[in-house]
Amino acid sequence: MFFHIVLERNMQLHPRHFGRNLRENLVSKLMKDVEGTCSGQHGFVVAITGIENIGKGMIRDGTGFVSFPIKYQCVVFRPFKGEILEAVVTMVNKMGFFAEAGPVQIFVSNHLIPDDMEFQIGDMPNYTTSDGSVKIQKDSEVRLKIIGTRVDATEIFCIGTIKDDFLGVINDPTTA
Amino acid sequence: MARHRDEYDDEMEEEEEYDPDQAIDEDDEEEEEEERGGGSRRPSQKRRRSDFIDDVAEEDDDEEEEEYGEDDEAYGGGGGASRKRKNKRPSGSQFLDIEAEVDTDEEEEDEEGDDDFIADNAPDLPEEEDGRRMRHRPLMQEDEQEDLEEIERNLQERYGKSSHREYDEDTTDVDQQALLPSVRDPKLWMVKCAIGREREVAVCLMQKYIDKPELQIRSVIALDHLKNYVYVEADKEAHVREACKGLRNIFGQKIMLVPIREMTDVLSVESKAIDLSRDTWVRMKSGTYKGDLAQVADVDNVRQRVTVKLIPRIDLQALANKMDGREVVRTKAFVPPPRLLNIEEARELHILGDRKQDRMTGDYYQTINGMMFKDGFLYKAVSIKSISTQNIHPTFDELEKFRKPSENGDGDIASLSTLFSNRKKGHFLKGDAVIVVKGDLKNLKGWVEKVEEDTVHIRPEMKELPKTLAINEKELCKYFEPGNHVKVVSGTQEGATGMVVKVEQHVLIILSDVTKEHIRVFADDVVESSEVTSGITRIGAYELHDLVLLDNNSFGVIIRVESEAFQVLKGVPDRPEVALVKLREIKCKIEKSFPVEVKYKHKVSVKDVVRVIDGPCEGKQGPVQHIYRGVLFIFDRHHLEHAGFICVKSHNCALVGGSRANGDRNGNSNSRYDHLRTPPRVPQSPNRFSRGGPPSNYGGRNRGGRGHDGLVGTTVKIRQGAYKGYRGRVVEVKGPNVRVELESQMKVVTGKSRISCLLGYLCIFMGHNISVMLAVDRNCISDNVTVTTPYRDTSRYGMGSETPMHPSRTPLHPYMTPMRDAAATPIHDGMRTPMRDRAWNPYAPMSPARDNWEEGNPASWGASPQYQPGSPPSRAYEAPTPGSGWANTPGGNYSEAGTPRDSSSAYANAPSPYLPSTPGGQPMTPNSASYLPGTPGGQPMTPGTGGLDMLSPVIGGDSEGPWFLPDILVNVHNSGEETTGVVREVLPDGSCRVAIGSGGNGETIIALPNEMEAVVPKKSDKIKIMGGSLRGATGKLIGVDGTDGIVKVDDTLDVKILDLAILSKLAQS
Known part of the structure; x- marks a missing residue:
């Protein structure tokens, strides 16, 4: 789920960036530092949409670095248990398949794939129904439900299922 | 018991013809006997009964001992009573358990016994008999169809079935109480007997009793678990003595009375914790x-x-x-x-x-x-x-086999639930989600609220139920839902964590966090946890993801640690080969890893990111984890098999981005070997130099970039100038200058806390591994700061040699430098950027140089760790020394030394012996043509540099390298062979006349310095000092401390601590 929230961060800036462009430097450094990161609480920071305010800088003894408290608005993406997501399949193997929904990697175990879909090994490993009408392979788009998340410092990993009503392939690259 | 009686009745039908009368008669007799004192009543009874009553029945008798008097009557009468009842029962009921009724019967009989029950019973009997007959006949007919043996067996079977157990179940506590011995009952005496003869004694007593019925003992008990004693039941001690008389296995002097209270304990079976039930x-x-x-x-x-x-x-x-x-x-x-x-x-x-x-x-x-x-x-x-x-x-495999194909669901649960008996104490914790697996509440979910001994109080999920329910632990099982993150706490997968993807009864399928594989575990073995681990990660000295050498000289990376073994991805490129390896099959861990050349001549060392551009794993990409024998082990996060490890040939890979080995690892050993490896790359061909461009080009980058920042805070050692040897922390890097806060002696130096080091060269140690040369001198600034760029180095050399004003320049520096350069250069050439990183990379080849600097003592440069005499390669390293020393030698040799050819050979050769991969390097020729078999391109040594370097020692003139001297023992590598010899004479050109044989008795040959290495002295060996101020002195090595040797010098009897590298074993003469 996406959220637009305000976060705060202390940015350390090297004195060489002081001057007219201090603010720009600060913001660009913030973007560089923050975008794409992941925190357990908020999930992935997708983009910074605005700066609320920049506090007064404090010079740190000894280094000359200045730290600025910055409040910024950003879009974060945090998957939740039970959430329905659409994701792109990135890898298929006999244990299931991996799909990505933006920065989040989701694993769908073969136990969580409908029983009528069977793993077909080959050049393009895939899960196919017995009549061949539905096929999950790399680059397929699937709709899945997250049943568990694991949040690391730098990564959110989810387990999903497509063994439920209205879940499964929504767009097949081969037919499209 | 009841059944027995039934059987007995059935069997003894004929007997029953006369039974009624006889029973009465006997009862009468018994009464009479009782009046007489009850002495021999029992034997007769027993004998009479022994025809048809089996042991079990007798046992029963024993147990009911205290009721004995009445009991006998009860048998007669009780039988009658129960028969009465049996009449009313449907005929099939004979197999039913009528135990309880019998018990009550007995009690009734006890009372009845007081009445004139015989009279009461007598009329019943005939009638009862008819009933029995009617009921029994058909049964007999059935039986008759089978042979007698069959009948016997059947009976055996039926008898054998545990009436005992049923008895236990049915008797109530009150009944049991009634059976307890009282003061009126015979007592139990403990009699000592020969060890191991307990049973024999019991049998003897029984025999004696049979032979002489006048014995007044009641029973003898030999317990299996009690050695040395038997119990005898009798009213008086004298009776026991009487019985024991004449039996040689009984030591009858001492007969102990068992207190009434303990009597029951004698016969109670120690209840073992094992409770075996079906399906266990x-x-x-x-x-x-x-x-x-x-x-x-x-x-x-x-x-x-x-x-x-x-x-x-x-x-x-x-x-x-x-x-x-x-x-x-x-x-x-x-x-x-x-x-x-x-x-x-x-x-x-x-x-x-x-x-x-x-x-x-x-x-x-x-x-x-x-x-x-x-x-x-x-x-x-x-x-x-x-x-x-x-x-x-x-294990799951075993269980799988036991599972019948047709059977699923319930059967499985039943069997699984029996597994629970093995669970540990404290299995359930407050808050655990549980499910009831047995009983009325089956499938009820809840949460553990409180755990007592065997009872678990749970808060059920269902609202209508009471707040908490007490449920036996055995009826509960942990409950998980898909998506739970769990940790396995027991079993083979112990320690693994993962997310539950499926719950099958009480088996969970978990997706392991680390291996991304499915694991099947029992719900009982896991707990909910947010931790991420892969399970056990080490056995002995080997850890997950270690590179190990196996028995058969193959090697591989540990990709999984199981309870007893490792899964190893073998170092077979292009074809994943996984072997299950026991601990003992692993020879050792391979720690070192040399940088290796990949496509486009890039050098790759551990941690560099490479992409596989050829072979089956094409397209995979990841950091290099291990390098061995030209095989790279790459860790690809997206590769799910083999824990993400891919094994590829180095030339199938291309470096991605720069080489960005990180500097936070302590890789002493690596760096050491890296250094050794470096020489091949060292030599920059002259045209390389020219191509390198002006140093300043690179300087700019380095100055501006992280390199400088990176220096700040690092510990450095000042290499040259007045503060040479001082260590300090870089507090600022400003253009060419480095401000260093000296660690120890700031006061001594200036009294100021910070010194601007405009004094000469600095040698910077990053972490503890890397040395970088920095010139803080204005002139040298840009060049030296960018130490890492090869070109710079070169230029610096030039400068070094050109500027005689650096008087403190020691000869070793030149030696070291090339190596370092060597290491650094190729990389830089290859990828430009990494330079700086390299410098900070502990694995970077230049580290050895730093080691040397760290010594801070020019005289001991040879002693820096990698030259430790303990390791053969290090010794080999000394080969170059002669060259250098010889350059120093007074007599004008230095001019020769200055010749590029010699110098290059001197230090280029040195490393080669270490290079396992360059066998060709072993027999060194002075002109060093052979020193780089692997890298032909690198061969041409910069003549200028070399020459200048060689000269510098002369300029400095304050150092002497280790050095061959007459009378020392050396190992001579000649044409691939290694022989021991004694140096007889050192020739002016650095080669030595060596007498072969440890005693120097053999033929004399002329060996080049690089073909020799001094024999490392051991403790208490006589030694000769090859370097330093004491050069030439002899002494005795009285101890070894790391790389230092403690030497007692012969002349002065002083005890000196000297570097082992400059010590060599003196030939015995």
């Missing part, structure tokens, strides 16, 4: 099936036997042979593999079994050669002692 998993302790998992099918507590269900290990062919009466060749070693019996198969081999029905269960068994089979399983009756019941942890 056990393991066989002995025989063909030793270690096999078995399931209890039936328990016979009386005979201490259990029937277990096993997967048969039967060699059908052998069986067939045996049944055909053919010779059976007995091969002891061969144990047939467990396999379910296939009847069809057996039939083909003409093994015919009978189909029989089990009387008790009604199941049909196939009986072959005395073995009972059902559904392919073998049912075997074994002694309880031959199975082990504790800590049985069946």
Whole structure:
């Protein structure tokens, strides 16, 4: 789920960036530092949409670095248990398949794939129904439900299922 | 008991014809006897009964001892009473348990006994008899169809079935109380006897009793678990003495009375914790099936036997042979593999079994050669002692086999639930989600609120239920839902964590966090946890993801640690080969990893990111984890097999981005070897130099970039100038200048806390591994700051040599530098950027140089760790020394030394002996053409540099390298052979005249310095000092401390601590 929230961060800036462009430097450094990161609480920071305010800088003894408290608005993406997501399949193997929904990697175990879909090994490993009408392979788009998340410092990993009503392939690259 | 009586009645039908009268008569007699004192009443009774009452019945008698008097009557009368009842019962009820009624009967009889019950009973008897007959006849007819043996066996079977257990179950506490011995009862005496003769003694006493009925003892008990004693039951001690008289195995002097209170303990069976019930998993302790998992099918507590269900290990062919009466060749070693019996198969081999029905269960068994089979399983009756019941942890494989194809669901649960008995204490914790698996509340979910001994209080999920329910632990099982993150806390997968993807009854399928594989575990073995681990990650000295050398000289990366073994991805490129390896099959861990060349001549070391551009793993990308024998182990996060490891040939890979080995790892060993490896790359061809461009080009980048920042805070050692040897922390890097806060002696130096080091060269140590040369001198600034760029270095060399004003320049520096450069150069050439990183990379090849600097003592440069005499390679390194020393030698040799050729050979050769991969390097020729077999391109040594370097020692003039001297023992490598010799004479050109043989008796040859290495002295060896101010002195090595040797110098008797590298063993003369 996406959220637009305000976060705060202390940015350390090297004195060489002081001057007219201090603010720009600060913001660009913030973007560089923050975008794409992941925190357990908020999930992935997708983009910074605005700066609320920049506090007064404090010079740190000894280094000359200045730290600025910055409040910024950003879009974060945090998957939740039970959430329905659409994701792109990135890898298929006999244990299931991996799909990505933006920065989040989701694993769908073969136990969580409908029983009528069977793993077909080959050049393009895939899960196919017995009549061949539905096929999950790399680059397929699937709709899945997250049943568990694991949040690391730098990564959110989810387990999903497509063994439920209205879940499964929504767009097949081969037919499209 | 009741059953026994039934049986006995059935059996003894004929007897019953006269039974009524006789019973009365006997009762009368007994009464009379009782009046007489009851002395020999019992024996007669026993003998009479012994015809038809089995042991069990007798036991019962014993137990009811205190009621004895009445009991006898009860038998007669009780029988009558129960018979009365039996009349009313449907005829099939004979097999029903009427125990309880009998008990009450007895009690009634007790009372009745006081009345004139005989009179009451007498009229009943005939009538009862008829009833019995009517009921019994048809049964007999049935039985008659089978032969007598069959009947006997049936009886045996029925008798054998545990009336005992039922008895236990049915008797209430009150009944039990009534049975307790009282003061009026005979006492129990403990009599000492010979050890191991307890049973014999009991039998002897019994015999004696039979022979002489006047003995007044009641019973003798020999307990299996009590050695040295038997118990004798008698009213008086004198009776016991009387009985014991004349028996040689009894030591009758001391007869102890067992207090009444303890009497019951004598006979109570120690209740072992084992409670065997059906479906429990056990393991066989002995025989063909030793270690096999078995399931209890039936328990016979009386005979201490259990029937277990096993997967048969039967060699059908052998069986067939045996049944055909053919010779059976007995091969002891061969144990047939467990396999379910296939009847069809057996039939083909003409093994015919009978189909029989089990009387008790009604199941049909196939009986072959005395073995009972059902559904392919073998049912075997074994002694309880031959199975082990504790800590049985069946594996999934084993359980799988036991699971019948048709059976699922319930059957599985039942068997699984029996596994719970093995769980540890404190299995349930407050807050655990649990599910009830047995009983009325089955499938009720809840949360643990409180845990008592065996009872777990749970808060049920259902609202209507009371707040908490107390449920036996055995009826509960942990409950998980898909998506839970759990940790496995026991079993083979112990320690692994993962997310539950599926719950099948009480088996969870978990997706491991680390291996991304499915793991099957019992719900009981896991706890909810947010931790991320892969399970055990180490056994012994080996850890997950270590590179290890295996027995057969193959190598691989540990990709999984199992409870007893490792899974190793073998170092076979392009074809993933995984081996299961036991701890003992691992030779050692490979720690070193040399940078290796990949496509486009890039050098790659550990941690660099490469992409596989060829072969089956094409497209994979990831950091290099290990390098060995030209094989890279790459870790690809997206590669799910083999824990993400891919094994590829180095030339199938291309470097991605720069080489960005990180500097936070302590890789002493690596760096050390890296250094050794460097020389091949060292030599920059002259044109390289020119191509390198002006140093300043690079300087700019380095100045501006992280390089400088990176320096800040690092510990450095000042290499040259007045503050040479001082260590300090870089506080600022400003253009060419480095401000260093000296660690120790700031006061001594200036009194200021910070010194601007405009004094000369700095040697910077990053972490503890890397040395970088920095010139803080204005002139040298840009060049030296960018130390890492090869070109710079070169230029610096030039400068070094050009600027005689650096008087402190020591000869070793030049030596070191090239190496470092060497290491650094190729990389830089290759990828430009990494330079700086390299510098900070502990694995970077330049580290050795730093080691040297760290010594801070020019004289001991040879002693820096990598030259440690302990390691052969280090010794080899000394080869170059002669060259240098010799350059120093007064007599104007230095001019020669200055010749590029020599110098290059001197130090270029040195490393080569270390290079395992360049065998060609071994026999060194002075002009060093051979020193770089691997890298032909690198060969041409910069003449200018070399020359200048060689000169510098002369300029400095304050150092002497280790050095061959006459009379020392050396190892001479000549044409691939290694021989020991004694240096007889050192020739002006650095080569030595060496007498072969440890005593110097052999022929004399002329060996080049690089063909020799001094023999490392051991403790208490006589040594000669090859370098330093004491050069030439002899002494005795009285101790070794790391790289230092403690030497007692012969002349002065001083004890000196000198570097081992400059010590060499003196030849015995």
